Amino acid sequence: MLRLYDHLFSGNGYKVRLLLHQLGIPCERIGLDIEKGETRTPDFLALNPNGRIPLLVLADGSTLAESNAIQCYLAEGTPLLPDERLARARVLQWMFFEQYSHEPYVAVVRHWVHTGEAERRPEEVTTRRARGHDALRVMERHLGANDWFAADRYTVADIALYAYTHVADEGGFDLAPYPRVRNWLGRVRAQPGHIPITRG
Amino acid sequence: MLRLYDHLFSGNGYKVRLLLHQLGIPCERIGLDIEKGETRTPDFLALNPNGRIPLLVLADGSTLAESNAIQCYLAEGTPLLPDERLARARVLQWMFFEQYSHEPYVAVVRHWVHTGEAERRPEEVTTRRARGHDALRVMERHLGANDWFAADRYTVADIALYAYTHVADEGGFDLAPYPRVRNWLGRVRAQPGHIPITRG
Numbered sequence: 479m480l481r482l483y484d485h486l487f488s489g490n491g492y493k494v495r496l497l498l499h500q501l502g503i504p505c506e507r508i509g510l511d512i513e514k515g516e517t518r519t520p521d522f523l524a525l526n527p528n529g530r531i532p533l534l535v536l537a538d539g540s541t542l543a544e545s546n547a548i549q550c551y552l553a554e555g556t557p558l559l560p561d562e563r564l565a566r567a568r569v570l571q572w573m574f575f576e577q578y579s580h581e582p583y584v585a586v587v588r589h590w591v592h593t594g595e596a597e598r599r600p601e602e603v604t605t606r607r608a609r610g611h612d613a614l615r616v617m618e619r620h621l622g623a624n625d626w627f628a629a630d631r632y633t634v635a636d637i638a639l640y641a642y643t644h645v646a647d648e649g650g651f652d653l654a655p656y657p658r659v660r661n662w663l664g665r666v667r668a669q670p671g672h673i674p675i676t677r678g
Numbered sequence: 679m680l681r682l683y684d685h686l687f688s689g690n691g692y693k694v695r696l697l698l699h700q701l702g703i704p705c706e707r708i709g710l711d712i713e714k715g716e717t718r719t720p721d722f723l724a725l726n727p728n729g730r731i732p733l734l735v736l737a738d739g740s741t742l743a744e745s746n747a748i749q750c751y752l753a754e755g756t757p758l759l760p761d762e763r764l765a766r767a768r769v770l771q772w773m774f775f776e777q778y779s780h781e782p783y784v785a786v787v788r789h790w791v792h793t794g795e796a797e798r799r800p801e802e803v804t805t806r807r808a809r810g811h812d813a814l815r816v817m818e819r820h821l822g823a824n825d826w827f828a829a830d831r832y833t834v835a836d837i838a839l840y841a842y843t844h845v846a847d848e849g850g851f852d853l854a855p856y857p858r859v860r861n862w863l864g865r866v867r868a869q870p871g872h873i874p875i876t877r878g
Binding site: 527536540542543546547548550551566567568570571573575577578579616619620 | 728
């Protein structure tokens with residue numbers, strides 16, 4: 479049985495929860511509270527020295543970190559991760575875009591709003607909101623010519639970008655200027671086996 | 679013929695240059711000066727709406743962005759990107775670690791030192807240096823039990839992490855406390871077909 483160290487609030491954790499559910503893979507879920515430092519205990523650091531969830535532990539005890547790497551591992555051999563060389567590379571392109579140009583802004587501001595940190599660093603929130611809107615504009619532009627982010631179908635790239643985009647409003651991002659993004663969110667939600675971020 | 683939009687100072691560009699050279703793949707290189715805004719012109723934004731190098735253009739005109747996605751595309755089918763499912767996922771794990779937990783600190787501070795921006799934001803430099811050292815500590819710990827980052831051999835994960843670690847001193851990072859990282863840098867440099875970051 480797989481074991482997933484996770485935090486319900488985390489979009490990065492949600493990527494893995496959603497994918498496991500859609501692939502019908504059973505998994506034991508262990509919730510850790512990031513705010514209480516539960517990802518920085520000696521026990522957890524022994525599993526993931528980078529001190530972050532999600533962390534997947536395989537049946538043989540091997541560990542795998544980084545939400546998007548875990549997604550690629552789980553989706554290997556399924557339609558959610560294409561085999562074709564360029565299509566596969568494009569899935570990765572959007573996953574790296576998500577971790578570098580989207581998550582540090584859209585997800586981090588949401589986290590700061592949630593913890594109250596946003597009120598203590600208003601200037602940084604303004605800067606990060608602007609960068610988050612840059613990422614949303616890149617997505618809106620891509621969706622002008624495409625229904626999905628890669629391979630002309632629903633893939634783990636869509637899950638990666640959905641995870642924090644669909645809760646961007648919790649970080650004060652208004653998605654009204656991004657009608658294609660909003661329509662794409664609806665298409666992702668309509669996929670078989672979809673579950674909300676609140677479901678453990 | 680492949681075409682690579684690149685900037686010689688960029689470690690992200692260097693990942694692709696080094697890999698192309700080691701794989702013996704010919705490629706036309708087009709240098710763009712990030713400081714002069716050459717990655718934000720309408721012509722370049724038409725190729726990469728995210729306005730970043732490196733960008734690879736394939737023979738049929740298809741484009742591929744994100745240094746680590748480009749690496750995976752080019753290394754597909756070679757020993758530099760393992761086929762085995764978990765080994766491949768571990769390569770990705772370290773590449774996502776590089777883009778999320780290493781590059782925004784080690785590379786960005788180097789860039790700010792280079793442009794003079796570091797003097798204008800001393801507090802942010804201090805914070806980012808601390809996070810950069812967190813990443814270097816995670817690497818040092820991993821290299822205590824491993825010669826390479828994934829698959830027990832030199833892979834694109836090593837290239838991804840080498841790119842900015844080997845010039846970390848340019849951002850004021852002292853690598854003296856990381857002897858295993860320094861030894862690993864030497865092992866990467868000793869690989870056949872290695873070229874320095876200064877070579878276009």
